[in-house]
Structure formats: C-alpha cells, structure tokens
Amino acid sequence: MVAPADTHVYPVLWQDDHLVLIDQRQLPERYTIVAIHRCEDVLRALRSGIVQGGSALGIAAAYGLYLGASELQTHDRAALWERIEAIGDQFKQVRPDKAHLQWAVKQMLTVVRQHSGAVDDLQAQLLAKAQAIQADDFTLCQAIGDRGLASLPADPAQLTLLTHCNHGALATSGYGTSLGIMRSAWRAGRLARIYAAETRPTLQGSRLTAWECVQEGIPVTIVTDSMAAHCMQQGLVHGVLVGADRIAANGDTVSKIGTYSLAVIAQAHKIPFWVAAPVSTIDFAIASGADMTITQHPPEEIYALGERITSPKGATFYNPASDMTPAHLITAIVTEQGAIAPDQLHILATKES
Incomplete structure (x- = not known):
C-alpha cells in the first residue's frame, strides 16, 4: 500500500x-495500516512499537481507554470506574517516561471522575474527549511550528x-514538534535542508523522519549519529532542533538517547540548540x-540488525532509551x-494554574 x-x-x-x-x-520499506477494535490490541500496539512518540502514544491510549470502557457490558458505575482505572494504569506503564502519555490518560480519567450520568453517556463522552485530545494536539503542534519559526535567527x-x-x-497527531518547526520553516521558505541523524539503535531518524521529509518534498540528508560533530565543524548546520x-521544572530535558551528546557538541560549536514540546510535556x-x-x-x-547478529557472544549490553540534557545546554x-x-519555565506554570 502506498502512502496517501x-x-x-x-x-x-x-x-x-x-x-x-x-x-x-x-517504515520506510512498507506503508502498512493496522485496524484495531479492542483495548487489548491498542496496548499491544503501543508495547510493540506500532505507535511511537509521546503525543501519538497519548492519543492512541485515549482511544484505548474508550474502547476498554465500551467493551464492559455493565450499567454499574463503580464496576466501570474500576475497569477504566485499571486500564489507565496499564497504559501508563507502557512508557512511564512519556509525559504526554501520562497526561492523556489523566485527562480521560478526569472525564470519568466528573461524570454523574448514565454509563452510555459516559462512553460517548470518553470518545469525544479522545477526539478532542487528538484535534487539540494538531492545533498546538501547528502553534509550536509557528512560534518556533518566529524564534529562528x-x-x-x-x-x-x-x-x-x-x-x-x-510522533504526534500529524504535524510534529521539532519537525513541525522545520515543516513551518519549509513552507515559509526559511529552510534549505534537514540533516536527520539516523538515531541508533532503532533508526527513527533515518527510517521515520527522513520518510516524512520525502513525503512532503523537504530536502533531507541522513547522517550517522557519529557524524554530527563533523557536520557542525564543517559549517553545514545552523542549528539543532x-x-x-x-x-523538569528547571528545564532539564529527557529525550531520545543521543540528544545530550548533540547538545554538548552544539555548545562547543556555538550553535543554537532548541527543544520543542507542548506545555503538557513539562512536569512541574x-x-x-x-x-x-x-x-x-x-x-x-x-x-541485531534484522536477522544479522552484530556483536560477539559473551558481551553485555547497556541500552537506555533516553538521556537527560541539562537546561544550561x-x-x-x-x-x-x-x-x-x-x-x-515557571512563567508557564503560572499560566497553567
């Protein structure tokens, strides 16, 4: 199946x-669509990597909670609440490091806590809330794109x-955060090219980011993670997004492994380093x-790369999914x-309260 x-x-x-x-x-070898009708299958999709990225995980989890509620054939509000609470915990545990996933589950559970009507009406409200989370994410990603464009030199x-x-x-509802800024820059004529670090070990940069760029006709060059410093040294990069x-409240940021090293390298070359994320990603x-x-x-x-084993038996492995970039970088x-x-960031906390 080809992409739309x-x-x-x-x-x-x-x-x-x-x-x-x-x-x-x-991706990028095959464009495959998966249809899911059950809550259990949504959980499996999140665990297996069918869905990736904090916002996309949160949106899928929201729909998963609705499916879980609709699968329970009961008019007992207490039984329904217990079921949804348990489902919410399952989704939270899929990726406890993804703030937007935790936030989306909390939003859905708040609907349940605040509802006092019939169970059928509650199920309808849960679906409406999941759809609102998705629509709002697209709007805020576009806003991040526009705000980020305005902040570029x-x-x-x-x-x-x-x-x-x-x-x-x-990784989101269809626009993006850091790539959303680049998308806005491209449409405004401010972007010449994206350098996409391949992102070892599972290659989200070369597989997913580059694929998105190709769909939209944005010039993209894939480099290995170890080439980033060389690219900056050669003057090929004006900024990192x-x-x-x-x-965290102080601006320290957890993101995909390898982000911290990029920040260190960018500072060494006096290149700006921006982080793009919705306010819901900040845990005050x-x-x-x-x-x-x-x-x-x-x-x-x-x-392993596919079926090929790339390391000898007897070696041990350390594979953190993320690293922490200190705020000062x-x-x-x-x-x-x-x-x-x-x-x-405390200014945003005041606005949120």
Missing part, C-alpha cells in the same frame, strides 16, 4: 468504530537544521532531571505558548 497523496501523515485515526494506525515498525535567510529521532507527524519526552512536580526516569530497552536492539524551549529560556 495528502502530505500530512496521520499515525492515529478514529474511523467509525475502530482505530486505524500506521505501523511505524514497517533571521540570518541566513535559508537555514540548514539538524534533528534527532522522530518528533514529527508520526529536537523534541522531548519529559521536561519534578524539580530537575536527576528525578526523571530513564527507561531501559531490550539488548537485541543493539546486537538548551538555547530555548519552544511550546505552543512561544519560545522561552529553560530557567523561565
């Missing part, structure tokens, strides 16, 4: 009575920007990056409310 002609990529869609997902594990007129992992349409899984209850969880991924991501954090210095 529409240059927007929608990784999660609700159609009639079921969920439609792009199987991101198959005026010189040169056309920029070359480097990114890491995938924080684009596939990345996304975030979670941001966490003081600093020292208090944030780093998830460990399975070792086979490192020692970040030029600005771009949210739907604008670009802000990491040490000024």
Whole structure:
C-alpha cells in the first residue's frame, strides 16, 4: 500500500468504530495500516512499537481507554470506574517516561471522575474527549511550528537544521514538534535542508523522519549519529532542533538517547540548540532531571540488525532509551505558548494554574 497523496501523515485515526494506525515498525520499506477494535490490541500496539512518540502514544491510549470502557457490558458505575482505572494504569506503564502519555490518560480519567450520568453517556463522552485530545494536539503542534519559526535567527535567510529521532507527524497527531518547526520553516521558505541523524539503535531518524521529509518534498540528508560533530565543524548546520519526552521544572530535558551528546557538541560549536514540546510535556512536580526516569530497552536492539547478529557472544549490553540534557545546554524551549529560556519555565506554570 502506498502512502496517501495528502502530505500530512496521520499515525492515529478514529474511523467509525475502530482505530486505524500506521505501523511505524514497517517504515520506510512498507506503508502498512493496522485496524484495531479492542483495548487489548491498542496496548499491544503501543508495547510493540506500532505507535511511537509521546503525543501519538497519548492519543492512541485515549482511544484505548474508550474502547476498554465500551467493551464492559455493565450499567454499574463503580464496576466501570474500576475497569477504566485499571486500564489507565496499564497504559501508563507502557512508557512511564512519556509525559504526554501520562497526561492523556489523566485527562480521560478526569472525564470519568466528573461524570454523574448514565454509563452510555459516559462512553460517548470518553470518545469525544479522545477526539478532542487528538484535534487539540494538531492545533498546538501547528502553534509550536509557528512560534518556533518566529524564534529562528533571521540570518541566513535559508537555514540548514539538524534533528534527532522522530518528533514529527508520526510522533504526534500529524504535524510534529521539532519537525513541525522545520515543516513551518519549509513552507515559509526559511529552510534549505534537514540533516536527520539516523538515531541508533532503532533508526527513527533515518527510517521515520527522513520518510516524512520525502513525503512532503523537504530536502533531507541522513547522517550517522557519529557524524554530527563533523557536520557542525564543517559549517553545514545552523542549528539543532529536537523534541522531548519529559521536561523538569528547571528545564532539564529527557529525550531520545543521543540528544545530550548533540547538545554538548552544539555548545562547543556555538550553535543554537532548541527543544520543542507542548506545555503538557513539562512536569512541574519534578524539580530537575536527576528525578526523571530513564527507561531501559531490550539488548537485541543493539546486537541485531534484522536477522544479522552484530556483536560477539559473551558481551553485555547497556541500552537506555533516553538521556537527560541539562537546561544550561538548551538555547530555548519552544511550546505552543512561544519560545522561552529553560530557567523561565515557571512563567508557564503560572499560566497553567
């Protein structure tokens, strides 16, 4: 199956009575659609990597909670609440490091807590809330794109920007955060080229980000992660734009493994380093990056490329999914409310309250 002609990529869609997902594990070799009708299958899709990226995970989980509620044949509100609470915990545990996933589950559970009518009406409200979470995400990603575009330096007129992992349409509702800024820059004539770091070990940059760029006709050059410093040294990169899984109150940011090293290299070359994420990614209850969880991924991501084993028996493996970039290495954090210095995030906390 070929990708749709529409240059927007929608990784999660609700159609009639079921969920439609792009199987991101198959890209770029195959464009495969998965139809899901059961809550259990949504959980499996999130665990297996069919859906990737914090916002996309949160949107899929929201629909999963609705499916879980609709599968329970009862008019007992207490039984329904117990069921949805348990489902919510399951979704939270899929990726505890993804702040937007945790936020979306919390939003759905709030609907249940605040509802006092019939069970059928509650199920309808849960579906409406999941759809609202998806629609709102698209709007705020466009806002991040526009705010980020406004914060880019005026010189040169056309920029070359480097990114890491995938924080684009596939990771959100269809526009992206860091890649959303680049998308806005491309449409405004401000972007000359994207350098996409391949993002070892599972290659989200070369597989997913580059695929998105090709769909929209954005010039993209794939480099290995170890080439980033050389590209900066050669003057090929004007700035680095990345996304975030979670941001602490002080601006410390957890994102895909390899992000921290890019920030260090960018500072060494006096190149701006921006983080793009919705305000919901900021956890104001966490003081600093020292208090944030780093998830460990399975070792086979490192020692196998498809069916080929690339490491000798007897070696051990360390495979953290993310790393923490200290706030002092970040030029600005771009949210739907604008670009802000990491040490000024308390202003956003005041706006949220």
